[in-house]
Amino acid sequence: MHIKQLIFATLIMLGLVACKNVPPVTSGIGTEKIAHGQNYQQRLIVDNQQLASQLFISDIKTRMNNDFLEVNLALTSKYEKSLALQYQFNWFDKDGFVIESGKNPWQALELHGMQTINVKGLAPSRNAASYSFYVREVNEKFYKF
């Protein structure tokens, strides 16, 4: 084999088998802080254009239920395949201070093709006056080379 071909073949092989631990993509779409009763449409955030082309927040409703702020949020898929997602609510008091910081877990959610799904969030405290929401795709880093 010609030495140039050998080098080329070696490089190709190394390129294919080389493992790189790429940090996962954790950006998504969501909302800024929205107070109870405030219009949500001006408060939407898009941090990940690719996800925004597949998914959008189609509706948000809020109400007070037994003194707790309750949010019903509709997510609609524009994509024909299933999406493996994670979402999180965060809650803030009337002064804008976060409630239960770091204790609002990400929840796994599977959204089927073109499906609209409603997710509900309930404030952990009666002091909650506003909320924010974020949804991102589950991105397994092992699939990235």
Next chain:
Amino acid sequence: MKKLALITAMTLAVLVTTGCTNKSVVRYGDASAVETTDINFGSTDLQKVAGQMTDSLLVSPVVGTLTANTRPVIFVESIKNKTSEHIDTESITDSISTKLLRSGKFRFVDMTRVAAAREQIQYQNTGGMVDASKAIQFGKQVGAEYMLYGNLSSIVKSNKDKSDVYYKFTLRLMDLESGLVEWADETEIRKTKEKEFVSW
């Protein structure tokens, strides 16, 4: 020719040194992140179960009536683990009772610490070490009005390519005086593990 061999050797040396090495790296993760290490009951399941049950209880119309003018006293009986796994159900109980307590709607008595509390009150009253006028008296504790109890069960199925586990968590609130179940709810979790082929 020599030059080419040298370039090849250098390229290989660089690639080998910068290639993947099997080293351990320790870093702090996000405790609230979704965890999918394996199919067994994990932190995300615990957080989901505790969160959904607490939310459901707090917005229930019956509970709204019960907590309108008072903060009912509850005791949590341990959650029965009916799955085939070893699961620390006390951890689920702790999460639920902590969330309910922090919501400000309920008060709790902890039956797991009765012996320690009795020992302390006994020491205060009989040890001769504590000022008798300031010692906590026996018979002043508040009894629970409601009992929270539940089950965690699972159905596991697998074949050579796929494993599927379904968890069902049921929680009930009983009025201890009347014996009536005032509230009940259940939540489900389905997890699957299957072989996937990496594609470019």
